[in-house]
Amino acid sequence: MNNKANIKNISGVEEIFFEIPPYQRLYEWNKEQIQTLLNDIKTKIDENKNKEYFIGNVVVSQKDDKYLLIDGQQRLTTLFLIGFYLSYKNPSDQPKWKEFIMQSDKLRISMPIREKEEKVLKEFAKFCKDNQNNERKNDIFLQEIKKFPQDICQNIPQALEIIVNWFEENIKENIKENIKENIKENIKENIKENIKENIKENIKENIKEFSDFIYNNVKFVFVELAQNTDLNRFFIRMNKRGKQLEKHEILKARLLSKITNKDGKTLITNKDEKTLYAHIWDICSQMDNYIFQKASDRKISELDESNKDTIDTIIKESFDKPNQDEEEREKFKSIVDFPTFLLHVYKLTFLEEKQNENNDKNFTIDKNKLLEIIKIEEKESTKTFMENLLIYRILFDYFVIKGQDDEENSYKIRRLTKNTKNNTYSISEDSNVIPELAMVQNYLRVARSGMSNNHHHWLTPFLKFLDDKIELEISCNEVKDSNKQEEFQIKIDDCNITTNFKDFLNKLNPNENIKKELIKFLENLDTALAKEQAKEVEINGKKKDLLEISNEVLSNLSNSDECIFTNTNEVKIPNLDQGTATPHYWFYRLEYYLWKYSKMEYSLENNVKLKEIKLDNKTFDYVASSFYFRNLNSIEHVQAQSKAQEWKNDKDKIDNFGNLALISSSFNSSLNNQDTQDKYLDLQKYINKDSVISLKLWLIYALSEKDQSKWTFGNAQTHKEQMLEILKKSFESS
Secondary structure (H helix, E strand, O other): OOOEEEEEEHHHHOOOOEEOOOOOOOOOOOHHHHHHHHHHHHHHHHHOOOOOEEEEEEEEEEEOOEEEEEEOHHHHHHHHHHHHHHHHHOHHHHHHHHHHHEEOOEEOEEOOOOHHHHHHHHHHHHHHHHOOOOOOOHHHHHHHHHOOOOOOOOHHHHHHHHHHHHHHHHHHHHHHHHHHHHHHHHHHHOOHHHHHHHHHHHHHHHHHHHHHHHHHHEEEEEEEOOOOOOHHHHHHHHHHOOOOOOHHHHHHHHHHHHOOOOOOOOOOOHHHHHHHHHHHHHHHHOOOOOOOOOHHHHOOOOOOOOOOOOHHHHHHHHOOOOOOOHHHHOOOEOOOOHHHHHHHHHHHHOOOOOOEOOEOOOOOOOHHHHHHHOOOOOHHHHHHHHHHHHHHHHHHHHHOOEEEOOEEEEEEOOOOEEEOOOOEEEOOOOOOOOHHHHHHHHHHHHHOOOHHHOOOOOHHHHHHHHHHHHOOEEEEEOOOOOOOOOEEEEEEOOEEOOOOHHHHHHHOOOOHHHHHHHHHHHHHHHHHHHHHHHOOOOEOOEOOOHHHHHHHHHHHHHHOOOOOOOOOOOOOOOOOOOHHHOOHHHHHHHHHHHHHHOOOOOEOOOOOEHHHOEEOOEEHHHHHOOOOOOOOOEEEEOOOOOOOOOOOOOHHHHOOHHHEEEEOHHHHHHHOOOOHHHHHHHHHHHHHHOOOOOHHHHHHHHHHOOOHHHOOHHHHHHHHHHHHHHHHHHOOOO
16 A cells, blocks of 8 residues: 545545644744744735645554644644634634534544643633634633643643734734724714724634635645554654654654553553653653653652642642743753763663673764664663653753853752742752852863763763662552553652652752762762873773773773772873863863862962962952853963064974963954953953953963063963962872
8 A cells, every 4th residue: 555645725634633643742833933834824815815825744644543643743733723713713714613623522633642731622622612702802812821721731822822912913914004094084984983893894804814714725735654654664764854753753652662562562551651651751851941840740640639649739739820920931951952861861771781782882972873872672671761761860950050041151050949929849040059069060061072962971970870879769550540540659768759749859959978979979080081081002902082981980880889980199191282282171170170279278389379369359269259161162372472572483382381271262362462461451351241261361360460571481381380280189089
């Protein structure tokens, strides 16, 4: 049997019921995408309302009496949501839109793993049909949307609000000229009622015209896949051709298909168990939020509603408002994306298993090879991986930095806190619960990002170490009632997230000893990596790279209760007198330990305490307290090559590490070839505006007292020796 393709419009699918399969993403079209579709339709109507407008393909696969939406879900769902508004606003056209939205108490597009969303939309469809207000005012429609519960996918009510606001704005634009003409004609006669009636009629006519065009003229290519189609292969082929489905969504489909017994049935029912793990995947995939920030995140499974301590009770108590304000749904910036996070979890899950061709623990974390790397065949292994995904996502969110608004000084470790005024959980922008741990992670974020793939070598062993220290426990218990899902429990020290969420969050706050262990672990890990990299020896015929060293550290962690690091007392720091070719890592490492030692009684060779060095009446410890790590990409010669006098004939002197600082390219461009005292004036702008861009550069000016004549090669050499001493000290075992 071959695939079938036909051109259809809304009226052509009025007898078809669609189903969104569990592996598909949530509805996620934003304001720009929805408005673009509506604007395009409006343009077509203005050009020629009899012309057709194509919106692309809708690919389906028949399953019993329904059609699975394989591709085109976002577009078709958007038309579905527009239909709610048109059904409400245009009673004369309501029968056809009512039939498209819901027929015989069944939604035209069903969401089997999102039962709450489906229930809410059914009730809303009844409101659109049954509302008896003849004027069908927009504010009443919006008020009904505001009643949507918080624990559903918020993109749906947001989309409905965007749609009604677009119509309100654009219909007004369309009738503006008519209104002006009506006013001119009717003011002479002083008949205001005529004006109002004409405006109402104009609005109705414009909406009916729009409604008719979408229903009849908006068309798509309806592709029905042959019944023997291998959906996995189809997804991959579709993905390679630049279609909407992403690799991690293909992986989701593969893994969910594994959650079956040999007889083709799941542990309880096919629907319930897949729903459970699909939900876990969905809440873990949203990397730009904190997990459990929304009440629906905590509803991992259905519980006995007769129990007053169910998750439903928590939702009711914590989210009594139908919709939270936009600022309470803030977005954050994760240091890794979801496909990369999946690879970290895969590596951690199967670390202790023997290597084979399908499971090589030494694989490179490369999200472009996600489908080639992650291959799991057994049901239990799949479930273990999915459960670990949840565990490591919890640890990741509450112990790894996240940024905000793309500002580099916003990367912090945050916690959800309860607002006692309105009983909601949110995250304070200024919260930074473990600032020292956040600082070492910010250092690693810029110094060891993992090249262009940005996968962070340090993250895998750190998550493993966290898992050993925090001891999250996840269990999945069978429920005798086959109509219920499994009860999925997440515990720390017998504190269950479903029964006491506040205490669960408190358990995620480690004591001071564990905080120190986490910081020291990352420092030691970075030191071990740096030491191995700095060696000029070859092992097994090749130099060790970061991946190989990281894998060794992971192996040590999996075979021992404690982290095993090599002796770091002796280290060979490579030649750093390379000018602009000096590896950036060594600047970042120096900046971290300058910051760290600014809090201690560290003294330079002349017994001057580092923290007490002054410049413009500001001590070094004061300046260091506001320092933060940035992604820097330009090495500055403090004494410029073109300005050097006693230096200029000796390139090695100009490229001396003591004469170098790592700064931003924009800052470097502003400095040009200025003298050191002129450069200092520019440096002051950065200090006064925000914080010093380089602690090393600040010390250079403190050492030279801002006077170019005092910034000699001898001073640069002294500064280099002082900085190398700090680097050497940073390698001492801890």
